[in-house]
Amino acid sequence: MHSIYFLLAFLASNSLAAPSPMITESGIYSWSAPLARFYQEVDKRIQEARKSPDFPNPPACDMSKASMPVAPTPLPGPDPDTYLSHVAIGRGIQNYTCANSSSVPAPIGAVASLYNASCTESNYPSLTTMMTNLVINYPLPSDPTANFQPTNILFSGYHFFTDNTTPVFDLDTAPQKQYGYAVTKRDSASPAPSDAPEGPNGEPALAWLKLNTIDGTKGGLKHVYRVNTVGGSPPKTCEGKNPGVFTVEYSAQYWIYAADES
Template identity: 45%
Template structure:
């Protein structure tokens, strides 16, 4: 009940391979123990709203000011000549299979499905608030209805899924924002920070990644970083797990190209 009241108040203050089913947030189903995270987000949001009212000029969405987060063991840097084109918050599931005849076997990742939400202006203007959005997004359960990033009020900018077990795909072509499509491949990975947010059932954060786009990418999209992850990791073994299962996660995705940022 307190979460519902908090959400209503905050909203009032704001002027795979097979065909995937896109996850959506259930705004009326904040997960147990989520109130502190949600409250912290809205407390910071309230401060940002107050600060913006005191500014003589409104904040400008300038991605040249955005900073790619850095893990304790850094990922390789962005290649020379590329600029940040888009930042999205992804919310969905990491998908796994298990050998149910072998309880000691490790789960095998077979892809992910996520809805991407436009966080470019938030990251460029309020990076501290952007970091909290990833954690806050994971505090609300998923439904199979139309995707909405609930209280963050971010617009959908694309979809993320796998076209096969080794090809993550990002579709950023939307009616209101044509940014391109990007089949990609993993170049490098590094562990998420020790204090990264866990999933609804205590799942550790999936690694941070650097991806390179494959042939067929459009919009001059060339490199993608998955950072600020929360949840998504599978258990160490298949003991007690079904043949297929999903683990909820959220993350930030930084898209780099040779074109002007959007």
């Protein structure tokens, strides 16, 4: 489960505990503007939770209430015999290579850590979007399985490529975390919205994708959608780049669908 989901119910009956703010050069404690807005939204949800007749119990984790964002050029929907199994926030790097300064960067895969936003998305989708936009500004924890601060989201797996065209999503990372293992191929793509957030150095947002699973998949997973992307795109040319591999920071949401065997 996603820790913010339970944190909201807990904090509604306790004082708001937030990560330590950053210390500026002048010694003054401060938060970044995006982080401040995030905690304002958390506080808003806390006040709403206190008014609920079910307080202090957290709301049900009903994934059927989650509504996947629609791409500017709508992506094909999931198969009718599937259900939403998992929503993850991915934080990592996109890898590219340059042959020479006059070539175009070629994509050669990505590496990311995945964090569980399933229950939060089903109840507080605005928080999931804010977290996706926020984590691009923070490094991954040194312990790869630790919660990702400052949002406190729980680790749920890894994203990597076995070759330049085969993305993998490993969500079977511990006995208590068996969400499936998806080996995928691209089905379709849509440009990101024109107002999608840029990366730390002004990199445009990656395209939104639909991926279908292929042989090697476990846990009945069928589709993976990459949506709400932040940064990750390469420059248009390799001008100013040394030949070889370079990386671009990104974050995104991954919506994962599994076969309904009922």
